Amino acid sequence: MALFKKILVLLWASAGIASAASAPLTAKELASVEKIDAVSVPTPAELMAALNKVAKPNWQSKYRPPIPTNFSSRSQIALNIGGLIADGYIAVEAEDAQQVKNIGKDIIALAKCLAVSESVIARGNSIFEFAERNEWNTLKEELEATQNEVKLALEEQHDSGLVNLVSLGAWIRGTEVVSGWVADNYTPEAAKLLRQPGIVAQMRAKLDELPPKAREDSLVKDLAAGLPELEQQISFSSDKTPTQNEMKSVKEISGKLMARISTKQNPK
Secondary structure (H helix, E strand, O other): OOOOOOOOOOHHHOOOOOOOOOOOOHHHHHHHHHHHHOOOOOOOHHHHHHHHHHHHOOHHHHHOOOOOOOOOHHHHHHHHHHHHHHHHHHHHHHHHHHHHHHHHHHHHHHHOOOOOOHHHHHHHHHHHHHHHHHHHHHHHHHHHHHHHHHHHHHHHOHHHHHHHHHHHHHHHHHHHHHHHHHHOOOOHHHHHOOOOOOOOHHHHHHHHHHHHHHHHOHHHHHHHHHHHHHHHHHOOOOOOOHHHHHHHHHHHHHHHHHHHHHOOOOOO
């Protein structure tokens, strides 16, 4: 699967549904996001779309219980915004309007904790409207735009270190979901979709570049310690077909990382 380094531009104007609240990012904004989003990773949408080409997953079976929205760590908030973006894609794939709206509310709640809620609220309102109208393809684009709005706002607040944590949270959740389906419904063709060499090494390098305070966060330390095991499982050669047991390992490792991300930490 080709890695992506692009920002999807929302085609509201040509579709006749443009508004000031949910307008596409400007060329300048897009350039800024591409510059700061240095980790090129497959998005959850790309992973799920690839799986859709070789199987017919029951996406509703991949829902998870609601997560807290009152984390105190900014690093944990950023990671969970990414995870919720991935959840949004799952709900869109399942064509579940209510679930999309529920996840949109949680994204807004977390965005408020990072003081980046103004633009995200506008996107959230659009998500609610498109969910009501069952505009699933448009919703995928709006979720992409929501993630990019969060990243851009973080950069403007000089929180660029958190930008990569949003990407990391989304990637781990997407990997957990896709590997979970493959582990439970194994086919060689689907298993090969999880080959992602070099991705984890890039993300580990970005964790090392976080400000000292963020690197000392216990969650960030746990991720830095746990990612190498996941890297080993998804860096297989292009001529190798992972076994079902290896897919179960990817599911288990990514699931543990995601559970750690979404578990509220006790205040020190």
